[in-house]
Amino acid sequence: MYAQSPKGLVSFFKDGKEIKLQDDFKIYIVLQDSLKTTVIKPVIKNNSFFIPNFKEGQKGMLVFKYRKYLIGFTQRVDMKQDIAYDFGIDYKPFNKRFTRNKNLKGVKYIDYVAWPYSESLGIRLVKHPKKYRRKILQLIE
Secondary structure, eight states: OGGGSOEEEEEEEETTEEEOOSSOOEEEEEEEOSSOEEEEOOOEETTEEEOOOOOTTOEEEEEEEETTEEEEEEEEOOOSSOEEEEEEEEOSSOOHHHHTTOOOTTOOEEEEEEOTTSSOEEEEEESOHHHHHHHHHHHHO
């Protein structure tokens, strides 16, 4: 079954420096509709996970959890090929790559997901870390 499934290769960065992962993180794919929430916990192997088959255009939240770090982004989850995810967190002073034309007043940190083989980048300016963390934990627990 998994031979046909694309893989997601995961990396994690803190303040621009890669943290070496050793399958010691979790990935959650959270699907929600008006009736229910479904949480998929893919198996991690070699810092990768198999991406289940979803209907085309399906969106869900991809959640990365490593130690105390928790990062979640809503995106399309129907992948047709292998993909690499660079999850990261950036504390002050913020990297200019993430702050162009953004109001940084009250921002505690920035979390992001980047796709290294494209220019795509998802950025979240986190002003209320506890509230943000609680919201993600409610989805995956």
